[in-house]
Structures are given as C-alpha cells and as structure tokens.
Amino acid sequence: MCKDPLRRFAFGITIEDTQLRLWLSNRMLLAVTEPINFFENIDGVILLFYTLGFASKSSAVKELGWDPTVERIRDGEVFQYKFTIRDKVFTMTCELATHGADSMVGCGTRVYEATDAEGKKVAVKNSWREAGHQSEGEILKNILASCEKKLQPDELANAKRHFIGVQLWWDVAINNT
Numbered sequence: 001m002c003k004d005p006l007r008r009f010a011f012g013i014t015i016e017d018t019q020l021r022l023w024l025s026n027r028m029l030l031a032v033t034e035p036i037n038f039f040e041n042i043d044g045v046i047l048l049f050y051t052l053g054f055a056s057k058s059s060a061v062k063e064l065g066w067d068p069t070v071e072r073i074r075d076g077e078v079f080q081y082k083f084t085i086r087d088k089v090f091t092m093t094c095e096l097a098t099h100g101a102d103s104m105v106g107c108g109t110r111v112y113e114a115t116d117a118e119g120k121k122v123a124v125k126n127s128w129r130e131a132g133h134q135s136e137g138e139i140l141k142n143i144l145a146s147c148e149k150k151l152q153p154d155e156l157a158n159a160k161r162h163f164i165g166v167q168l169w170w171d172v173a174i175n176n177t
Contacts, residue, residue, distance in 0.1 A: 002101045009065040027108045027128035090114040137169030
C-alpha cells in the first residue's frame with residue numbers, strides 16, 4: 001500500500017508448515033486470523049482462494065481494496081495517476097511528498113502536483129482520515145468562519161494570506177462506508 005495509491009487495503013495469506021493465516025492491512029489496523037490447519041480445513045481454504053481468485057471486476061474494485069476514484073495511466077515509460085474528486089478529474093504530473101504513505105498504519109498521506117481539466121496546476125492531497133475526525137477542508141472553513149466573526153476586513157484579508165486555498169475535499173465511500 002505504501003507504493004500504490006490505488007490500494008485502500010490489502011489481504012495477505014501466510015502459510016507456515018500446515019498453518020494458514022489471513023491478514024488484512026488498511027491504514028487503521030493490521031489484523032491477522034488465528035492459524036488454521038489447512039489439511040484439516042481444506043474446504044475453507046479452497047473457498048478462501050476461490051473467493052479471492054475469482055472476484056468479479058466490480059467486486060475486485062469494491063471488495064479487494066482498490067480505490068475506484070484513482071486510475072493508473074502510462075505516460076511513456078512512467079506511470080501517472082488520475083484522481084476523480086466528485087466530478088472533477090486531476091492528472092498527476094509529479095510526486096511532491098509521499099513519505100507519509102511509508103508506514104503500514106497511519107494516514108498514508110501523499111501529495112501530488114497535478115493538472116485539472118483546463119491544464120491548471122494544482123496540488124492533490126490523498127490521505128486516509130479516521131472516522132469522526134474533521135477533514136482539513138472543514139477545519140479550514142471553521143477557522144476562516146471564526147476569523148470573519150472576530151477580525152476587521154483588513155485583518156481578515158491579511159489572515160487569509162497565511163492559509164492554503166482548498167478548492168474541494170471529499171471522502172471516498174465504497175458501499176456507503
């Protein structure tokens with residue numbers, strides 16, 4: 001997940017001797033099952049591999065961890081990404097910061113230079129946010145609303161110079177979650 005912005009989560013399987021474990025990793029947790037003896041539970045193991053191996057294309061996107069709002073495209077010898085945020089499409093031109101995605105658990109923050117549909121350069125920030133936490137766009141909106149109540153117009157204009165403009169923000173929801 002640290003190298004691929006298309007991944008929301010990933011499954012893994014480990015086999016040691018006769019013991020099999022299923023792993024799930026997303027930005028909030030790393031979970032593992034109790035080991036099962038795959039010789040004694042061969043029907044369950046077959047079902048597991050069948051389910052993971054023969055998922056339909058739509059199922060693979062929604063249920064196997066792929067983010068349907070990000071598309072990998074090839075530009076010559078390099079890969080780029082198209083991000084769809086609401087009804088707007090942004091094409092990544094270069095990475096600005098991706099070290100936030102290095103940890104298995106955490107926000108997985110990546111920032112890209114991108115272009116919008118008109119070719120205007122923008123920054124796109126892709127980050128995993130915990131449920132119940134405000135987005136940066138909401139926080140900025142609240143700060144500026146508070147400033148508007150407390151500052152004179154010239155003070156407000158000066159204060160706004162110190163904030164990055166956020167055009168839009170959106171939570172990716174798969175199956176309404």
